[in-house]
Amino acid sequence: MSQSPLHVAVxxxxxxxxxxxxxxxxxxxxxxxxxAAANPIRLSAIVESDPARSLALHTEYGAPVFxxxxxxxEARAKGEIAIDAASVCVPTSLHAKVAAPLxxxxxxxxxxxxxxxxxxxxxxxxxxxxKHRRILQVGHLERFNPAVAAIxxxxxxxxxxxxxxxxxxxxxxxxxxxxxDLMIHDLDVVLSLAKxxxxxxxxxxxxxxxxxxxxxxxxxxxxxxCVANFTASRVSTERVRKLRFFQPHQYVSIDYAxxxxxxxxxxxxxxxxxxxxxxxxxxxxxxxxxxxLSLQKPKVEPGEPLRLxxxxxxxxxxxxxxxxxSGEDGQAALxxxxxxxxxxxxxxxxxxxxxxxxxxxxxIPPNLA
Ligand SMILES: NC(=O)c1ccc[n+]([C@@H]2O[C@H](COP(=O)([O-])OP(=O)(O)OC[C@H]3O[C@@H](n4cnc5c(N)ncnc54)[C@H](O)[C@@H]3O)[C@@H](O)[C@H]2O)c1
Numbered sequence: 001m002s003q004s005p006l007h008v009a010v011x012x013x014x015x016x017x018x019x020x021x022x023x024x025x026x027x028x029x030x031x032x033x034x035x036a037a038a039n040p041i042r043l044s045a046i047v048e049s050d051p052a053r054s055l056a057l058h059t060e061y062g063a064p065v066f067x068x069x070x071x072x073x074e075a076r077a078k079g080e081i082a083i084d085a086a087s088v089c090v091p092t093s094l095h096a097k098v099a100a101p102l103x104x105x106x107x108x109x110x111x112x113x114x115x116x117x118x119x120x121x122x123x124x125x126x127x128x129x130x131k132h133r134r135i136l137q138v139g140h141l142e143r144f145n146p147a148v149a150a151i152x153x154x155x156x157x158x159x160x161x162x163x164x165x166x167x168x169x170x171x172x173x174x175x176x177x178x179x180x181d182l183m184i185h186d187l188d189v190v191l192s193l194a195k196x197x198x199x200x201x202x203x204x205x206x207x208x209x210x211x212x213x214x215x216x217x218x219x220x221x222x223x224x225x226c227v228a229n230f231t232a233s234r235v236s237t238e239r240v241r242k243l244r245f246f247q248p249h250q251y252v253s254i255d256y257a258x259x260x261x262x263x264x265x266x267x268x269x270x271x272x273x274x275x276x277x278x279x280x281x282x283x284x285x286x287x288x289x290x291x292x293l294s295l296q297k298p299k300v301e302p303g304e305p306l307r308l309x310x311x312x313x314x315x316x317x318x319x320x321x322x323x324x325x326s327g328e329d330g331q332a333a334l335x336x337x338x339x340x341x342x343x344x345x346x347x348x349x350x351x352x353x354x355x356x357x358x359x360x361x362x363x364i365p366p367n368l369a
Contacts, residue, residue, distance in 0.1 A: 007083050009044060009047060011072075011090060023304075023306060045081050047065070047071075047072050095117065096116045103134050110137045111139065111327075137309075137326065140188040148254060150300045155193060160227050167239055178205070188330075190220075213344060241256040250266070261298050263296045266293060
């Protein structure tokens, strides 16, 4: 039976908010004709503070565009528009300011990652969501990467993770450092897989171009004894997004960008059994792979992580079930990211990293000075 439509809004229609808009628009159109007809949505409003962008957005999407959250909520209070749920895609430093009044007004939220810029802001957003009984999902979209989803049934106590996330420099997301911008994706995924509190961490980070830390390396030890190494850079010459981990008798490698998954097992039979061969495609022998090791490529159903994330959010809004990536998950990833920043600042003081100040005159950020 067809349900009444969910009315959604996108707040902040910059580089990434436009992806949310594209997907909501697709889901809306699909609902008119296709399989989503039972769960229709309407893209009912856009909030964008940049007037130059607003005009083009109205022309492109045909939805009303508001210049502020206050204007959106005023129109809603007057009954001019309906809004049940919204994506918050403003710069991270503004997440809390934009999200708080929406939660207070009874709107369910998908807040882009990281949940907020500070621990206090994140805690206050979670408290507001609880108080107003709102769904609060955080946009850690790699959790919805089909390659990450495909490993869920095959976890067997990972003890060592190696994460690499390298990207070329673009002048975006420079209100935060590379840990909050990029590494936080891997922090969230590894926290969800390691399932153990952090015991100790060591970190180094350097400002290269932006005035904030642009390249960082972190070693984390969990209470369980599991160790994770993370490297993130936004000043690389190549693009890499990989997570590898070792668990008893298995090495698992995920390429987030290619959405593929490799599992190397110490014994072919054991590997096939552990993977439950349904969908697993044995690959030809790899030159150089020692005898006794078998390589499996479990089937991964391709899909756009952001679309899967948004569909999951809408499902939580409808069912009122806790989202796959909750506000508490967002807070845990942020807490760890900020602890890493503190460890980097401490290391920078000890190592006298001010000599890494850019010859072009980019300042060492205050947290490293
Ligand atoms: N999940 C991911 O992989 C991913 C990737 C990129 C960015 N992000 C996140 O998305 C968020 C936005 O990043 P971006 O790169 O799109 O930034 P951006 O600067 O390109 O876009 C932000 C937009 O918000 C608008 N804005 C600012 N203040 C506003 C306000 N008070 N009300 C309404 N609009 C306002 C700006 O005018 C701009 O158009 C950040 O939190 C970032 O971390 C997530």
